[in-house]
Amino acid sequence: NLNEREFLLFTRIFEMLETQIPQPELIVYLHRPIDQLLLQIEKRGRPYEQEIKHSYLAKIQEKYDQYFHYSQGIQVLYLELGNNNLVEDDKKLERLMKIIDQPFSKKIRYVKFLE
Numbered sequence: 001n002l003n004e005r006e007f008l009l010f011t012r013i014f015e016m017l018e019t020q021i022p023q024p025e026l027i028v029y030l031h032r033p034i035d036q037l038l039l040q041i042e043k044r045g046r047p048y049e050q051e052i053k054h055s056y057l058a059k060i061q062e063k064y065d066q067y068f069h070y071s072q073g074i075q076v077l078y079l080e081l082g083n084n085n086l087v088e089d090d091k092k093l094e095r096l097m098k099i100i101d102q103p104f105s106k107k108i109r110y111v112k113f114l115e
Contacts, residue, residue: 027076076108
């Protein structure tokens with residue numbers, strides 16, 4: 001976490017750079033239920049991740065949702081992954097690529113990635 005002074009500096013730098021960086025055409029958000037994220041963290045066994053709390057992950061997800069709803073001119077593909085593992089299954093990864101390639105007209109497109 002940043003203290004107030006660090007946060008102000010970060011905000012100033014962000015505001016200066018934001019105008020120079022092109023916006024993406026599409027954001028692909030891979031959403032997973034928080035309980036599933038916590039299981040993955042436990043499975044990985046990285047000591048520095050073990051103290052991550054449910055409430056912290058919930059706040060992160062909430063902030064992403066807010067950003068997506070209030071951002072201007074960026075389409076969002078909100079992909080609900082459930083228990084799917086795209087890293088270990090090439091067919092599911094190919095399916096994801098086909099979903100990304102499909103055009104959509106709404107600002108946010110919600111897709112449930114079923115088994």
